[in-house]
Amino acid sequence: MDSARQRLDYLWRRGRDFLGTDLAILGGAMSWISERNLVSAISNGGGFGVIASGSTTPDRLAEEIGATQEMTAKPFGVNLITMHPQLDALIDVCGELQVGHIVLAGGLPSSSAIKRAKDTGAKVMCFAPALVIARKLVRSGADALVIEGTEAGGHIGPVATSVLAQEILPEMGPVVPVFVAGGIGRGEAIVSYLEMGAAGVQLGTRFVCAGECIAHPNFKHAFIKASARDAVPSVQVDPSFPVIPVRALANNATRRFVEFQQEVIARFRAGGVEQKQAQLEIEHFWSGALRRAVIEGDIENGSVMAGQSVGMVMAEQPTAAILAELVGQAVATLAARDSRHPVVV
Numbered sequence: 001m002d003s004a005r006q007r008l009d010y011l012w013r014r015g016r017d018f019l020g021t022d023l024a025i026l027g028g029a030m031s032w033i034s035e036r037n038l039v040s041a042i043s044n045g046g047g048f049g050v051i052a053s054g055s056t057t058p059d060r061l062a063e064e065i066g067a068t069q070e071m072t073a074k075p076f077g078v079n080l081i082t083m084h085p086q087l088d089a090l091i092d093v094c095g096e097l098q099v100g101h102i103v104l105a106g107g108l109p110s111s112s113a114i115k116r117a118k119d120t121g122a123k124v125m126c127f128a129p130a131l132v133i134a135r136k137l138v139r140s141g142a143d144a145l146v147i148e149g150t151e152a153g154g155h156i157g158p159v160a161t162s163v164l165a166q167e168i169l170p171e172m173g174p175v176v177p178v179f180v181a182g183g184i185g186r187g188e189a190i191v192s193y194l195e196m197g198a199a200g201v202q203l204g205t206r207f208v209c210a211g212e213c214i215a216h217p218n219f220k221h222a223f224i225k226a227s228a229r230d231a232v233p234s235v236q237v238d239p240s241f242p243v244i245p246v247r248a249l250a251n252n253a254t255r256r257f258v259e260f261q262q263e264v265i266a267r268f269r270a271g272g273v274e275q276k277q278a279q280l281e282i283e284h285f286w287s288g289a290l291r292r293a294v295i296e297g298d299i300e301n302g303s304v305m306a307g308q309s310v311g312m313v314m315a316e317q318p319t320a321a322i323l324a325e326l327v328g329q330a331v332a333t334l335a336a337r338d339s340r341h342p343v344v345v
């Protein structure tokens with residue numbers, strides 16, 4: 001086992017060095033969920049917690065970072081949404097509080113946002129949804145990349161994690177640390193992406209049922225009951241009214257969203273509403289929906305964002321146990337090879 005653990009540590013050494021952690025496992029930022037309790041638990045467990053900032057204000061972010069620093073002396077990061085109107089001020093808060101890693105998410109960050117984040121002294125991570133964008137982000141100064149496939153929970157792109165990994169890792173893996181996200185629920189998958197050239201992985205769905213996570217018990221219970229096929233992308237009914245796809249558990253809200261789009265589009269066709277206004281109404285359907293489910297526990301009328309790996313969430317567990325399970329599976333995978341093909345030293 002020991003040599004298998006050493007091999008795992010060798011496989012993800014670049015990720016560990018980049019993050020400053022024992023394990024190259026990022027707890028991906030999840031709005032309303034990734035706050036001081038879960039973030040510090042992941043970091044204290046040897047992984048790398050990331051605070052979700054969503055639409056927060058600079059003052060609220062400062063408070064959250066400060067509270068997290070009180071709960072852990074280990075490294076953690078902050079996820080900022082690039083289209084936030086106060087992005088610069090949020091970056092400055094990270095700088096003042098000496099956050100070591102800033103993750104720029106929610107759209108392509110500008111070179112100036114990357115530069116401003118780097119100027120704080122932080123290492124900057126960006127999401128790369130395609131190889132050309134990965135190249136551009138690295139040219140603009142990104143220190144590391146996250147590639148997130150369509151299996152993930154929350155806002156998603158169209159391409160599977162396995163395909164993104166094959167497209168991006170061979171070229172970018174040797175250039176900067178690349179972290180693979182989307183659909184990872186077990187250590188065997190972690191080993192396979194590390195062997196393809198990833199520096200580490202990012203998981204979200206697997207951490208929702210952590211004991212330290214503040215998500216409402218109804219939200220956690222929905223995760224424990226669900227299987228992979230229950231986590232579906234939101235449906236767009238008309239190409240003229242684009243919808244950014246979100247993967248969530250099917251419920252009243254996801255069904256109602258289809259009817260709602262049909263109603264709004266019918267009103268537009270009848271001349272009762274302008275196209276722009278109709279598009280806005282469709283976009284606003286989900287505002288506050290994640291909070292309704294995560295915080296208030298309304299899992300029928302809120303958005304229960306979840307990735308396909310939700311089928312591998314079986315129970316509420318302490319964060320440290322989730323991390324230990326993932327590492328144990330990764331080590332066992334590597335150790336099993338030793339017994340199949342004895343190593344002659």
Ligand SMILES: Cc1cc2nc3c(=O)[nH]c(=O)nc-3n(C[C@H](O)[C@H](O)[C@H](O)COP(=O)(O)O)c2cc1C
Nearest residue numbers: 028029030031105152153154182183204205305307
């Ligand atoms: C409930 C939920 C909320 C999320 N919110 C965010 C977010 O605010 N910002 C972000 O960059 N990613 C968000 N994500 C994506 C995660 O950070 C992570 O990349 C993703 O969960 C990894 O895939 P997995 O769900 O298959 O583990 C969210 C995911 C979930 C499940």
